[in-house]
Amino acid sequence: xxxxxxxxxxxxxxxxxxxxxxxxxxxxxxxxxxxxxxxxxxxxxxxxxxxxxxxxxxxxxxxxxxxxxxxxxxxxxxxxxxxxxxxxxxxxxxxxxxxxxxxxxxxxxxxxxxxxxxxxxxxxxxxxxxxxxxxxxxxxxxxxxxxxxxxxxxxxxxxxxxxxxxxxxxxxxxxxxxxxxxxxxxxxxxxxxxxxxxxxxxxxxxxxxxxxxxxxxxxxxxxxxxxxxxxxxxxxxxxxxxxxxxxxxxxxxxxxxxxxxxxxxxxxx
Amino acid sequence: xxxxxxxxxxxxxxxxxxxxxxxxxxxxxxxxxxxxxxxxxxxxxxxxxxxxxxxxxxxxxxxxxxxxxxxxxxxxxxxxxxxxxxxxxxxxxxxxxxxxxxxxxxxxxxxxxxxxxxxxxxxxxxxxxxxxxxxxxxxxxxxxxxxxxxxxxxxxxxxxxxxxxxxxxxxxxxxxxxxxxxxxxxxxxxxxxxxxxxxxxxxxxxxxxxxxxxxxxxxxxxxxxxxxxxxxxxxxxxxxxxxxxxxxxxxxxxxxxxxxxxxxxxxxxxxxxxxxxxxxx
Numbered sequence: 001x002x003x004x005x006x007x008x009x010x011x012x013x014x015x016x017x018x019x020x021x022x023x024x025x026x027x028x029x030x031x032x033x034x035x036x037x038x039x040x041x042x043x044x045x046x047x048x049x050x051x052x053x054x055x056x057x058x059x060x061x062x063x064x065x066x067x068x069x070x071x072x073x074x075x076x077x078x079x080x081x082x083x084x085x086x087x088x089x090x091x092x093x094x095x096x097x098x099x100x101x102x103x104x105x106x107x108x109x110x111x112x113x114x115x116x117x118x119x120x121x122x123x124x125x126x127x128x129x130x131x132x133x134x135x136x137x138x139x140x141x142x143x144x145x146x147x148x149x150x151x152x153x154x155x156x157x158x159x160x161x162x163x164x165x166x167x168x169x170x171x172x173x174x175x176x177x178x179x180x181x182x183x184x185x186x187x188x189x190x191x192x193x194x195x196x197x198x199x200x201x202x203x204x205x206x207x208x209x210x211x212x213x214x215x216x217x218x219x220x221x222x223x224x225x226x227x228x229x230x231x232x233x234x235x236x237x238x239x240x241x242x243x244x245x246x247x248x249x250x251x252x253x254x255x256x257x258x259x260x261x262x263x264x265x266x267x268x269x
Numbered sequence: 270x271x272x273x274x275x276x277x278x279x280x281x282x283x284x285x286x287x288x289x290x291x292x293x294x295x296x297x298x299x300x301x302x303x304x305x306x307x308x309x310x311x312x313x314x315x316x317x318x319x320x321x322x323x324x325x326x327x328x329x330x331x332x333x334x335x336x337x338x339x340x341x342x343x344x345x346x347x348x349x350x351x352x353x354x355x356x357x358x359x360x361x362x363x364x365x366x367x368x369x370x371x372x373x374x375x376x377x378x379x380x381x382x383x384x385x386x387x388x389x390x391x392x393x394x395x396x397x398x399x400x401x402x403x404x405x406x407x408x409x410x411x412x413x414x415x416x417x418x419x420x421x422x423x424x425x426x427x428x429x430x431x432x433x434x435x436x437x438x439x440x441x442x443x444x445x446x447x448x449x450x451x452x453x454x455x456x457x458x459x460x461x462x463x464x465x466x467x468x469x470x471x472x473x474x475x476x477x478x479x480x481x482x483x484x485x486x487x488x489x490x491x492x493x494x495x496x497x498x499x500x501x502x503x504x505x506x507x508x509x510x511x512x513x514x515x516x517x518x519x520x521x522x523x524x525x526x527x528x529x530x531x532x533x534x535x536x537x538x539x540x541x542x543x544x545x546x547x548x549x550x
Contacts, residue, residue, distance in 0.1 A: 003339055003340050003341070006340075009340075009370075012369055012370065015366075016366045016367070019358070019362070019366055020356050020357075020358070020366070081354075082352075083350075083352050083353055083354045084354045085320075086320060086348070086350055086353065086354070087353065087354040089319070089320055089338065090318060090319075090320070090343060090346075090347075090348055091343065091367075091370060092340050092343035092344040092370040092371060093340065093343075093370060094339075094340050095338065268320060268321050268322055269315060269320045269321060
């Protein structure tokens with residue numbers, strides 16, 4: 001057990017990784033936070049547009065998941081150069097220790113920044129939107145839209161949903177990027193994009209099939225994310241569809257993560 | 270200490286690099302691994318350290334399989350590769366970050382080696398010249414006190430005084446339970462340092478002998494003008510004279526000219542290696 005995983009050595013690996021990368025990490029996430037604040041401030045204070053919490057949440061999620069790939073490269077950068085791969089593979093620490101240390105270090109700042117952006121950032125957005133609403137006259141659809149956001153995402157009652165989505169997005173993004181880093185040497189970006197589409201299509205198909213097996217009909221969208229017409233009046237859709245989509249997303253991500261781990265262990269220069 | 274049996278290795282299906290390669294290296298020696306460009310010296314060191322995996326055959330280092338990269342194996346092996354990663358930290362910080370992974374690391378030795386190489390411990394590695402970085406890295410490698418120390422072109426980028434210092438330090442760290450392998454094409458840097466020569470050519474180890482055995486069996490002769498009748502196994506001539514390898518028929522060991530020996534082995538492999546076969550011992 002000590003050969004495969006030793007906690008004090010694991011802490012040493014974490015401390016090393018942090019000491020060698022903290023400047024890059026802070027710079028990276030500093031730029032990300034600044035961009036978000038800048039974007040929201042521009043929308044609210046200059047364009048005088050109300051920013052929907054719903055759209056802000058998904059903007060944060062999508063941007064973070066894309067950036068997560070670049071961020072992972074700070075920790076798994078070794079595989080981008082032979083010199084770095086050599087020093088990683090020869091470090092007297094087990095493969096478990098180095099792999100999990102890197103993954104943990106890529107996850108923690110993601111969670112912190114995500115919390116900052118979603119909870120603090122969106123609370124700030126509410127205030128900003130209120131100023132914008134009071135200072136301007138909006139037409140009716142905007143006001144209706146504005147109220148709907150609060151109903152769509154009540155941050156005080158929806159923590160579980162938000163963090164479930166956050167974790168799924170992280171593991172999905174991390175697994176795709178990790179798999180690409182350890183597997184693709186040439187055309188990495190193109191292959192990664194194909195892989196992303198492959199996983200999304202795979203998970204969607206599996207979700208559709210699961211839905212069909214349970215209900216005997218396929219779900220039909222009226223328009224994305226809003227409502228669909230089904231034989232059961234939406235009851236199955238509201239429960240079965242998101243749960244199975246979540247489970248398949250997790251399954252595909254964990255599967256890719258597992259393959260990445262195996263490939264990481266067998267990595268040569 | 271290092272045992273390679275029937276090794277077959279190739280980077281692609283067409284060009285084999287090693288075929289049925291066998292090699293045994295024992296502790297208490299400093300081996301010079303010599304070979305022409307592209308014969309696979311670096312690859313062999315990478316295979317021994319577990320950075321590459323053999324296609325066929327077995328490699329054992331300290332009784333372990335390098336492919337598994339077990340922690341206790343890595344704690345006892347250090348590879349000074351020709352090009353290595355240089356983090357943006359001072360040498361002091363570098364030691365602080367990495368030394369704790371090596372149970373036999375000696376901080377005093379590290380300071381001593383850096384001093385010998387005239388490298389400042391507080392300098393950031395990014396700000397150093399290639400030669401300085403190499404000296405710092407070698408100092409760290411020596412201070413780790415690993416049982417197996419592999420060095421790939423360690424003197425590349427070093428100035429002449431540093432090369433002399435390198436030889437001195439390596440000689441000082443050689444011990445009974447340590448095996449040091451130095452791969453280089455700058456054979457003169459190994460003069461008076463190594464006690465065994467391993468030559469890699471044509472996918473195999475074609476020569477693996479101690480300096481003592483070589484100096485007993487061969488004599489290295491230099492002459493001015495023309496050869497006065499010495500029968501050479503291998504000869505190199507120049508405008509003002511020449512030099513050659515002859516059979517040593519006297520009881521006095523000769524002084525080994527590594528560069529000449531290497532050229533001789535590559536050019537006249539059978540003539541020279543036959544002298545070291547069992548029937549001629």
